[in-house]
């Protein structure tokens with residue numbers, strides 16, 4: 001099996017390489033640019049965990065993911081839940097705008113908040129077919145580890161996940 005990890009952060013890529021060694025090929029790349037180092041229809045699965053909402057050139061990125069996936073291939077995507085962003089940032093639920101999220105001592109995280117219609121519509125508009133939509137909740141194991149956080153994340157959605165098919 002061939003696994004390629006693409007990210008714009010050398011720190012994250014180093015951590016992946018340390019953990020997985022030569023089971024993964026890491027590629028430092030700005031996802032605002034085409035994936036021209038990957039061949040057409042060369043992957044069965046693409047995973048974008050909490051990355052999509054950082055990207056400006058999302059239409060181009062989806063075209064590229066469609067190009068490198070084989071017909072019948074899968075795309076798994078996760079993002080912040082639109083209602084969680086709305087609760088946190090306020091204003092209009094329908095504001096598709098860039099927001100800034102301070103992350104403790106680290107750098108401020110900057111991303112696009114999107115309505116469910118915008119988020120899902122972009123994937124459907126790019127020709128992907130929705131197979132499953134999930135709103136994950138904290139598990140029982142999480143309750144034992146951190147009850148206060150469990151209460152918060154069990155009662156309100158935090159993330160949204162999609163499983164899509166490239167027809």
Ligand SMILES: C[S@@+](CC[C@H](N)C(=O)[O-])C[C@H]1O[C@@H](n2cnc3c(N)ncnc32)[C@H](O)[C@@H]1O
Nearest residue numbers: 007008009012029030031032049050051054055
């Ligand atoms: C919230 S982290 C998620 C990391 C990892 N996927 C995970 O689930 O743990 C967001 C990731 O998106 C990457 N990223 C954001 N904008 C990017 C861009 N323009 N090109 C490449 N990677 C980008 C960051 O480097 C970072 O690794």
